[in-house]
Amino acid sequence: MPMDGAEVLKRTLTEDEAAILEAWSISLREGTSLQSGRIREAELQTQAKAVFGQLRDGLSSGGVDADAESYTPLRENLADISRSRAIQGFTPTDTANFVFSLKEPIFEALRRRSAADASALAAGVWAAGKVLDRLGLLTMEVFLASREEVIGRQGQEIAELSTPVVRLWDGILALPLIGTLDSARTGVVMENLLQAIVDEEAEIAIIDITGVPTVDTLVAQHLLKTVAAARLMGADCIVSGIRPQIAQTMVHLGVELNVISKATLADAFALALRRTGRKVVRQQAAEERR
Amino acid sequence: MDRIPILKLGSTLIVTIQVDMHDRLALALEEDLTAMIARTGARGVLIEISALEIVDSFIGRMLVSIAAVSRVLDAETVLAGMRPAVAITLVELGLELTGIRTALNVERGMALLKARLPEDGARDGSDRDGLED
Numbered sequence A: 001m002p003m004d005g006a007e008v009l010k011r012t013l014t015e016d017e018a019a020i021l022e023a024w025s026i027s028l029r030e031g032t033s034l035q036s037g038r039i040r041e042a043e044l045q046t047q048a049k050a051v052f053g054q055l056r057d058g059l060s061s062g063g064v065d066a067d068a069e070s071y072t073p074l075r076e077n078l079a080d081i082s083r084s085r086a087i088q089g090f091t092p093t094d095t096a097n098f099v100f101s102l103k104e105p106i107f108e109a110l111r112r113r114s115a116a117d118a119s120a121l122a123a124g125v126w127a128a129g130k131v132l133d134r135l136g137l138l139t140m141e142v143f144l145a146s147r148e149e150v151i152g153r154q155g156q157e158i159a160e161l162s163t164p165v166v167r168l169w170d171g172i173l174a175l176p177l178i179g180t181l182d183s184a185r186t187g188v189v190m191e192n193l194l195q196a197i198v199d200e201e202a203e204i205a206i207i208d209i210t211g212v213p214t215v216d217t218l219v220a221q222h223l224l225k226t227v228a229a230a231r232l233m234g235a236d237c238i239v240s241g242i243r244p245q246i247a248q249t250m251v252h253l254g255v256e257l258n259v260i261s262k263a264t265l266a267d268a269f270a271l272a273l274r275r276t277g278r279k280v281v282r283q284q285a286a287e288e289r290r
Numbered sequence B: 001m002d003r004i005p006i007l008k009l010g011s012t013l014i015v016t017i018q019v020d021m022h023d024r025l026a027l028a029l030e031e032d033l034t035a036m037i038a039r040t041g042a043r044g045v046l047i048e049i050s051a052l053e054i055v056d057s058f059i060g061r062m063l064v065s066i067a068a069v070s071r072v073l074d075a076e077t078v079l080a081g082m083r084p085a086v087a088i089t090l091v092e093l094g095l096e097l098t099g100i101r102t103a104l105n106v107e108r109g110m111a112l113l114k115a116r117l118p119e120d121g122a123r124d125g126s127d128r129d130g131l132e133d
Helices: A005-015 A019-030 A043-060 A069-088 A092-100 A102-116 A118-161 A183-200 A217-232 A243-253 A264-277 A283-289 B023-040 B057-072 B082-091 B106-116
Strands: A166-169 A172-178 A204-210 A236-240 A261-262 B008-009 B012-018 B044-048 B076-081 B101-103
Touching: A005 A019, A005 A043, A005 A118, A019 A043, A019 A102, A043 A069, A043 A092, A043 A118, A069 A092, A069 A118, A102 A118, A166 A264, A172 A183, A172 A264, A183 A204, A183 B082, A204 A217, A204 A264, A204 B012, A217 A236, A217 B082, A217 B101, A236 B012, A236 B082, A261 B012, B008 B023, B008 B101, B008 B106, B012 B023, B012 B106, B023 B057, B044 B057, B044 B106, B076 B106, B101 B106
Parallel strands: A172 A204, A204 A236, A236 A261, B012 B044, B044 B076, B076 B101
Antiparallel strands: A166 A172, B008 B012
């Protein structure tokens, strides 16, 4: 290569800083991230200025290899920006465009400077493209990683929230299930329930599936497993809250739940009370009978 | 060879398993228990397994077969005090121990057996109906 692209790019960035920054901020202002109202213009400008400065610093000692050590501050800054955007709910396009929208101003500046020298122009464009593409990819990687982190955390929170074991009465537990039952959740549910049976010395556990959207063969199998495990511990299970449509679907699918089932949690609770030798009576009626 | 002691309390036999069951021990237990039921005419067998931490498919099958043999000799088997981890393991192994009654602890297990004793002959679902099949 006759002309060093990094050198051309560095010179352009240093000498045309004001023009490039100006053009970049215009293009950022036109972008969708400002219009969505998730970020203020001043903040965007500050970020742009910092990124630009760090890009110049990185370029001056590290060449065009964006993975080099001199780019570390820039990479960290971009990662921070990208992470915060992922959490704020920016689209991937918005996030990537923050870096990619710098391309046009730089190319424009390069063209102005090296219009006469085609090989210098080509080398400069290639260098700018290489660095910015790598940085763009980096922002996307961080963006996706942060998104996945958020999703993972939410999944965990949902799993924790949705498997409570409630004590309804002495020796009667209820397990209101919400959401789809997969094998991982069944494991958690089963452990929670069995531990609660031991702790509360429960005789009867009511599994309420009002909040389970669909019951297919797999979910039914998971339910049966839970019931069987509770039975082995010496507690009886009642399944309640099977909605009419689900009951129909189950029968049509040929799913058989060979357990005691009740339509509502109230019915199941009444049965549980009866089983444990208790009865609920209206106070007035009870007094009249005396 | 070690043997698991079998205690007689009224018309009930009580077995508490406090060591890790190995296959030979399980076989010996089945043999001893069968002989004991035949000799004493016991009507109930209570197996207490709260100290049992490890089960495998063989032990699970032995428990089922002990219950089946006892039933042939007209004695009901109750398994008491199973740990949650053991219950999960058995279910994952596909051993749901159908036909064996279970209780949370010895007290409940004895209550279960006692409830059945006075009614000679009426052994089908006199209490807690519908759960044992």
